Amino acid sequence: MDPSNQVLPTKENSLFKRILKCYEQKQYKNGLKFAKQVLQNYPNHGETQAMKGLTLNCLGRKEEAYQLVRQGLRNNLKSHVCWHVFGLLQRSDKKYDEAIKCYRNALKWDKDNLQILRDLSLLQIQMRDLEGYRETRYKLFELRPTHRASWIGYAMSFHLLKDYSSALKILEEFRKTMQKNTYDYEYSELLLYQNMVMREAGLLEEALEHINTYKESICDKVTSLEIRGELLLALNRPTEAEKFYRVLIDRNHENKDYYLKLEKALELSTVEQKLALYKDYSLKFPRAHVPRRLPLNYATGEVLEALLEPYLQKCLLKGVPPLFTDLQSLYDQPGKAELLETLMYRYLHNLETCGRLDPSDESSDKEPACILFVLMYLAEHHSHLNNTETALKLLQRALDHTPTLIELYIIKGDILKRAGDLLGAVDAVTEAQTLDTADRYVNSKTASFMLSANLIQAAQDMCSKFTREGVSAMENLNEMQCMWFQNDCAHAYYRLGQYGMALKMCHQVDRHFTEIIEDQFDFHTYCMRKMTLRSYVQLLRLEDVLRSNEFYWEAAILAITIYLRLHDKPITDVTFENDINTVDMSPAELKKYRARQRKNRKAEERKQEEKRKEEKKAEQKKKQSGQDDLENPPQEELIPHKLERPADPINEALNFLRPLQALLPQRLHTHLLAFSIHLRRNKPLLMLQSLKRAWSVDRDHPELHTSFVQFLKYCKDSLPRKYQAPVVTPAESATPVPLPSNEQGSNKPNPTNHHHPSNKHIKNSKDNKNNNKDKNQRKNHHHNHQNNIASNNTENCKTDTNASTEIIAPTKPSINLEEEEANFDAQEAVVVAIIHEVMTSLVGTVDPVKLNEDFLNKNNESLPHRLQAARSMMFLDSVQKQRAIGIATEIGDHIKGRNLENLQTVLEWLEGLECEASPEEILRFKSQSQKLFPRAQIFMSELPQSHTTTVTTTTADGAAALATTTAVSGVITSVAPSITDDEITANCQQYDEVIVNHVNHVDG
Amino acid sequence: MKRGRIELGDVTPHNIKQLKLLNQVVFPVSYNDKFYKDVLEAGELAKLAYYNDVVVGGVCCRIDVSEGQRRLYIMTLGCLAPYRRLGIGTLMLQHVLNYVEKDANIHCIFLHVQVSNDGALDFYRNFGFEVVETKEHYYKRIEPADAHVLQKTISKS
């Protein structure tokens, strides 16, 4: 056969059709059989080769698959089947961009192929190629005008492009063609979607008319009412809106939003008016909670007291454990905390003396648990006000009353944690956990507290009570995308200095987000088919901003922090030896120590190796187990050892930063971290940009000040940068020519700051002056002397790393260096001028020393400000270390902001890389802080006796559960805790001792 | 005002610690692990009492065949002090009585009560228990050391 002839005779052609069918029906083995038959006679038939490849891919034989599909394609470049198959293969590997190209090629050869068009449209919406999506949807609409999906998809493509009028036109045409049944959910959804587009288009009048016209056909009555209420409010027709919100409240008395909207509709402005409204509703719905809770936000003084009394009494009598949580928001308003305290103590007194909340009300029953909830509330109240000891005393009274109320142990944990007693907190919640081991909430809470106390193994063991058997808890929690756990774990590892493990957790969280975005794929077809159009559009919009989620924020912030640290102080394999004082050791000791270190390291490596093997095995198993997992191509393994030795930590940090810049620009730390990254990248204009953004978010934040100081110092020391001659790498330049003498001088180390231990990164490039936008355009002088405009940060970063190697060997001086240099210097001058201007307008000076002294003088009594002034001082001149430490650690009574968090931040600074204070200085600060927070473990020079047992046992592998069990049973065999309740005391005395006879009898 | 909700629940490995804690507070006796192991096997003979979803009482019994007779022995039946006189003891004892009612082979319920424990004596008398014997020096180290044996015979038709 002519190898170029790709047309099969009838017999083989029917075999080929059967291959297709087998593929659709997932009969891969049979498919291969038929493919073999065709290829026996026509070994070069491209489409058969491609289909065979696709089938093999489904069986997990990816490499063969790619080879065959490529070969098939080469044999028949004009076949839409071959291109389509190649696209499908790429899609299965999540290479969506590549897949789109393949589909487009396929369409060149078969432009009306519905299947390919549909597949293409899915990829386009997934990649948010909205223009492309609209074109494809148009094509599908043309080809299949009778299909419902054609109309919807086409309309939606316009909607997403904000071309509302076209979208509405199509939707209205389509609506007319729809058959209406009596209860037609799909028609109803279409109407609501149509209405949504109208509202988004700002066509409020039309939307109102539309919904009034079709209200009978809309099944979701609540949404219909809500839309009308909102439209009427927006159209400034409050009296009509009122009607709808009243109806909605009648349907659901507990929706806070309805009441607030009703307030708006009634145009209530004074507190009295609002209180009257809620009074009406309280009378109307005697059991409703919201109309009683909301007025507490507005009322003050005696009015508030009159409202609070019945509210509190009802909750206390009913026994509502989260009463404090319910009322906590009132504590921000002046006087309300005091009032609550007064009332609660009054109740406590009443209950103690006569057993009733209200002694005058003789008719009421004595509710035994009432005093319990009063005590519980007061304990939380005092903890909130940082009166730890009072809180604990009250809580103990509650425990003596009802030791079986599990919430009490959790509150005890919260109180202790707030006071910094992390291990005590773990003990308390562990007790709660053992009392009800079926409670997953308490289980998770315990694990989370354990992680706060850095007890990682114990936390995993705790979680393993609820994770799938047969895999480690860690693995299972990752599969389940349990992000709170992974983030908490990451922080624990970070605190323990295990950066590799911490980064692994951060990357896993990041991958969950990628996965969620990929999972979106299935919904493109599903939602269209089910006509859940509003939810679908909401889903698309959610996915667009997915990484604004708090879990991502947490993981990204930590990852960036760690990568910056790894940049400043990379892990070398001798680091940890330096950390330990080997100087004082005798040679024998040292030898022993080294041997032990080696052994440890070997053991660690072995462990890692084994783990890796196991993971591999598990993966292979997965591969064999079937097709489902094939849709998730194996990802690069996250190996802690490698992660903490990144080739380019700054680029890694940038990867985590970008989503934050895009999605969370309203957060200060997005920009402060951006600044820190750009500082290390030697990018003054990007630094300036980050600082400006930070300034517009929160200009008074103390941390921003330090960044300003760092920046001004950088400018002073490093700008204007000197011109660097373009160079080539040694590999490229066979005969390196030395630099002209005038260039050599500029190669001196950059004196920026101690973040740049190896600052040979003098740039042979400059920042363009008009890069106030996100893009940092920058001219790069390559050896071929072409000006390469790198238009985004990634490329920029790459060129940066190249730059350092390029400096090593200069290029042939075939260019006019003098002209280049003049150009460079001119631009650099512009940069300096811009910075000068902007900084003067932001902070009023370009002198970092003056800026810092002014800042300190202005905020002389605020602890967080003093810390930042001290940090700045160290950055400016490390000789000032003693003064800086003195400023940061002054915590006399006149200093404000001496809370646990701020003190802890100071301590971390003292111990960290930036300061590296002496052990004596650290100890001094700890003991001073300890006076303020006597229970906080971080300020203890040694752990308290009572806790050490727990710590050692819980940290010992796997012993956690055991240790806590013994702890609790230990309590049981020992004497009961001090009991104040009279009746119990009496009882205890009565049965003072264990009665041997009785026990014997009981045991039979 | 409405009374709190009172109900009985099973003892399971998940909540057995609550029973231990309760017994520890209500009785001075520290029961050993075997006691609780048996309780887990006891089925309807061991119950927790809940007041508004919080454990406040517990009852543990076993079948005694010592004197050639199948009898039900109440090992512990107790309620946290603040929650007494609300009918929780009654609910637990009623549960035990119902159990015996259904078992044709049990004709007798008995237990030990310290002679000075008037509250408990009153409580059991309400349900037709009678003092059938007083064991002197049944208890060691506490006063009074004597215990009444309370018994109720169930007549079955």
Ligand SMILES: CC(C)(COP(=O)(O)OP(=O)(O)OC[C@H]1O[C@@H](n2cnc3c(N)ncnc32)[C@H](O)[C@@H]1OP(=O)(O)O)[C@@H](O)C(=O)NCCC(=O)NCCS
């Ligand atoms: C004995 C005990 C279980 C009773 O529980 P309780 O929930 O208070 O009992 P009830 O509320 O169901 O009481 C039912 C009736 O028993 C009688 N009674 C119960 N306790 C009484 C007391 N201290 N004094 C007088 N009568 C009492 C009353 O007639 C009561 O009815 P009333 O409240 O309407 O007057 C409880 O007091 C207790 O746990 N005591 C400590 C443990 C103990 O001694 N157990 C017995 C040995 S196993």
